[in-house]
Amino acid sequence: MTEASQSILWLSEVAGASFVAGVVGSISGLGGGIVIVPVLTILMHVPIERAIGASIVSVIAVSSGAGSVYVKDKITNVRIAMFLELFTAAGALLGAGYLSRHINPESLYILFGLMLLVSLIPIFARLGQELPDGIQNDRIASSLRLNGSYFDKRLGREIQYNVTGIPAAIGIMFAAGIISGILGIGAGVVKVLAHEVAMKVPTKVSTATSNFMIGVTAAAGAGVYLRRGLVLPFLVVPVAIFVLVGAFLGTRIMERLSNSLLRKIFALLLAIVGIQMLIRGLGGKY
Amino acid sequence: MDNPTAPKTNAQTDAISDVSAWVLRAGVILSSLVMLIGIIVTFAHGNISVARITTDGCDYRPDIIWNGILRGEGKRIIEAGIYLLLFTPIMRVFASSILFAFQERDRLYTAITLVVLILTLAGLLWIG
Numbered sequence: 248m249t250e251a252s253q254s255i256l257w258l259s260e261v262a263g264a265s266f267v268a269g270v271v272g273s274i275s276g277l278g279g280g281i282v283i284v285p286v287l288t289i290l291m292h293v294p295i296e297r298a299i300g301a302s303i304v305s306v307i308a309v310s311s312g313a314g315s316v317y318v319k320d321k322i323t324n325v326r327i328a329m330f331l332e333l334f335t336a337a338g339a340l341l342g343a344g345y346l347s348r349h350i351n352p353e354s355l356y357i358l359f360g361l362m363l364l365v366s367l368i369p370i371f372a373r374l375g376q377e378l379p380d381g382i383q384n385d386r387i388a389s390s391l392r393l394n395g396s397y398f399d400k401r402l403g404r405e406i407q408y409n410v411t412g413i414p415a416a417i418g419i420m421f422a423a424g425i426i427s428g429i430l431g432i433g434a435g436v437v438k439v440l441a442h443e444v445a446m447k448v449p450t451k452v453s454t455a456t457s458n459f460m461i462g463v464t465a466a467a468g469a470g471v472y473l474r475r476g477l478v479l480p481f482l483v484v485p486v487a488i489f490v491l492v493g494a495f496l497g498t499r500i501m502e503r504l505s506n507s508l509l510r511k512i513f514a515l516l517l518a519i520v521g522i523q524m525l526i527r528g529l530g531g532k533y
Numbered sequence: 534m535d536n537p538t539a540p541k542t543n544a545q546t547d548a549i550s551d552v553s554a555w556v557l558r559a560g561v562i563l564s565s566l567v568m569l570i571g572i573i574v575t576f577a578h579g580n581i582s583v584a585r586i587t588t589d590g591c592d593y594r595p596d597i598i599w600n601g602i603l604r605g606e607g608k609r610i611i612e613a614g615i616y617l618l619l620f621t622p623i624m625r626v627f628a629s630s631i632l633f634a635f636q637e638r639d640r641l642y643t644a645i646t647l648v649v650l651i652l653t654l655a656g657l658l659w660i661g
Contacts (some may be wrong), residue, residue: 249580249581250582251576251580253582253583254580254581254582254583254586255576257583257586258586259604273628280639285647285648290590292587292642293587294587297590304615304618304619307618307619307621307622308561308618310622311557311558311560311561311618311621311622311625312558312561314553314554314555314557314625315553315554315555315557315558315561316554316556318550318553318554319550319551319554321547321550323550323552325549325550325553326624327566329626329629329645329646329649330640330645332626332645332649333645336648336649336653336656337652339652339656340655340656343656352566375627378558385554391641394607413580426573428656461647462598462621462622462625463622463623463625463626463653464654465622466620466622466657467652467653467655467656467657468652468656469619469656470656470657470658470659471592471656473591473619473657474593475590476592476614477579477590477592478591479586479587479588479589479591480571480589480591480608480612480615481572481581481585481589481591481608481611482587483568483591483615484568484569484571484572484587484611484614485615487564487565487615487618488565488568491561491565495535499562516603530617
C-alpha cells in the first residue's frame with residue numbers, strides 16, 4: 248500500500264469513529280469525547296493529550312451543530328444555559344489559570360470518576376419516569392424566568408416545566424467548570440447531571456441545554472491546548488467534519504426518543520465515563 | 534413581573550433562539566468548508582504521513598496563520614478553519630448579548646452574557 252493511501256485510510260477510520268461520536272454526543276448532550284478519546288488512544292495510537300485536544304474541537308463542533316437544531320426547535324432552554332454558563336466559565340478559568348498548577352490531575356480523575364458513579368443513584372431512582380412531576384420553581388428560577396416549555400415530538404404535545412434546585416445547580420456547574428479547566432474535558436456529563444438531578448427538568452431539555460453549554464466551556468479550555476501545540480490540524484479535519492454529520496443525524500434521533508429511554512442511555516454513558524475517569528486516574532492512557 | 538409561578542413559554546427568547554441557531558449553523562458550515570479546502574490543498578501538494586498527522590501541532594499565532602494562507606499552505610488554511618470553529622460558540626454568546634441589550638432590553642441577561650463572553654475570550658486567548 249502506498250503511503251498516501253495509508254494516510255487516507257487512517258483518516259477515514261478516524262472519520263468513521265468521529266461520526267459515531269457525533270451521534271452519541273448529540274443525543275446525550277455529552278459532546279463526544281467519550282468516544283473520540285478512547286478510539287484515538289487505543290485504536291489509533293494517538294497520545295492522550297493530543298486525543299483530548301482533538302476531542303475539545305469535536306465538542307465545539309457537536310455543541311454548535313446539534314445546538315443549532317435543538318435551539319431552533321426550542322428544546323434548549325436558552326435562559327438556563329446563559330445563566331449557568333456564567334459559573335462554568337468562571338470555574339474553567341479558575342481551574343485552567345490557577346488550580347491546574349496545584350492539583351494533581353490523577354487524584355482529580357479518581358475523585359471525578361467516583362462522583363459520577365455515585366450520581367448514578369439519583370438517576371436510577373427515577374429511571375423509568377417520563378416527565379418530572381410536581382416541581383415548583385424555586386426563588387431564583389422564578390425571578391430569572393427559567394421555567395419553559397418545549398414541543399415533544401414523541402408525546403405529540405407541548406410540555407410545560409418548572410425549574411428547581413438552582414443553588415445546587417450553580418455549585419455543580421462551577422465544579423464542572425473547574426474540572427473542565429484542569430482536565431481539558433467538556434464535562435458535559437456533569438452539566439446533564441445538574442439539569443437532571445438538581446433542577447429536575449425533562450431529560451430532553453437537560454441534554455439539549457447541556458449540549459448548548461459545552462461549546463462555550465470547551466472554547467474557553469481550547470486555548471490551553473492550542474498554545475501547547477496539542478491540537479493537530481490534520482487530525483482535527485476528519486474529526487470535526489464527521490462529528491458534525493453524526494451530530495445532525497443524532498438530533499433527529501433524540502427528538503423522537505422518549506425521555507425515559509434517553510435517561511437510560513445517559514445512565515449507561517454516565518457509568519462508562521465514570522469508569523473511564525477512574526482508569527485515567529489510575530494511570531491508564533485512554 | 535406578573536405572576537412568576539405561571540408557566541411561560543419561551544416566546545420572549547424566540548428571537549435569541551433563532552439568531553443563535555443561525556450563528557451556530559453558519560459557523561459550523563463555514564469552518565467545515567475552510568477545513569475541507571485546507572485538507573484538499575494539503576494532499577494536492579503531496580502526501581502527509583500518519584506519523585506527521587499525529588505529531589504536527591497547530592500554530593496559534595494569527596500572523597503565522599495569515600502569512601501561510603497568503604502562500605496557499607493547506608495547514609494554515611485548516612488552522613483558520615479551526616479558529617472559525619472555536620469562535621462559533623463565542624459569536625453565539627456575543628450575538629445574544631446584543632439582542633438582550635437592544636431588543637429585549639434585559640439588563641441582567643445583557644450583563645450575564647457579557648461576563649460569559651469576557652471569561653470565554655480570556656480562556657481562549659490568554660489564560661492557562
